[in-house]
Amino acid sequence: MANTELIYSEEFSPHTRDVLLGKVSSQMSAKRFTHVLRVEEMALELCELYQGNPEKVSIAALTHDYAKERPDDEMIQVIKDSHLSDELISYGNAIWHGVAGAELVRDELGITDEDILDAIRCHTTGAKEMSLLAKIIYVADYVERGRDFPVVAEARKIALSNLDEAVAFETKQTLLYLVKQEALIYPKTLETYNHWVVK
Numbered sequence: 001m002a003n004t005e006l007i008y009s010e011e012f013s014p015h016t017r018d019v020l021l022g023k024v025s026s027q028m029s030a031k032r033f034t035h036v037l038r039v040e041e042m043a044l045e046l047c048e049l050y051q052g053n054p055e056k057v058s059i060a061a062l063t064h065d066y067a068k069e070r071p072d073d074e075m076i077q078v079i080k081d082s083h084l085s086d087e088l089i090s091y092g093n094a095i096w097h098g099v100a101g102a103e104l105v106r107d108e109l110g111i112t113d114e115d116i117l118d119a120i121r122c123h124t125t126g127a128k129e130m131s132l133l134a135k136i137i138y139v140a141d142y143v144e145r146g147r148d149f150p151v152v153a154e155a156r157k158i159a160l161s162n163l164d165e166a167v168a169f170e171t172k173q174t175l176l177y178l179v180k181q182e183a184l185i186y187p188k189t190l191e192t193y194n195h196w197v198v199k
């Protein structure tokens, strides 16, 4: 299904897709917005393959990076106001825009479906328990057709043949990358690794 053929039912978003596109694009650079559109395209492809709900997939894909360009002080305030774990403060927006970004998607865009919000929450870290929607968004974000990194072709191929294997592959690659960078690892990323990658 081409993205533009999608008509929302109002069950999951108070806004039409067009209105949502406007609200999302107002929050980010043109470059990031094209990434968001490519994530939606990839996610809808996976949705068809693995029989998800295209409307929920589209909404989650369009809003997954809604908070990516919010200033840090605003995100820290969201973490405090929403009583999210204090431990989160030590991480940066790479983690916040998912975990705390979901709060903004709910409060500012009126999207209240917990499955959609959970998919946004765990789109960078994965999770031990992931719904079909969460897996689709996690994987689509990693393999959308604008991505260009050494193992992306392999990741894309796996995504189109086995979604769970794609979750495992992406998690392992992400962890390898973080370790190589000597970056701080969010505990939930390790939990995802322990659940999906460890044999």
Ligand SMILES: [Fe+2]
Residues within 6 Å of the ligand: 064, 065, 068, 097, 098, 123, 124
């Ligand atoms: Fe993101």
Ligand SMILES: [Fe+2]
Residues within 6 Å of the ligand: 035, 039, 064, 065, 141
């Ligand atoms: Fe993204």
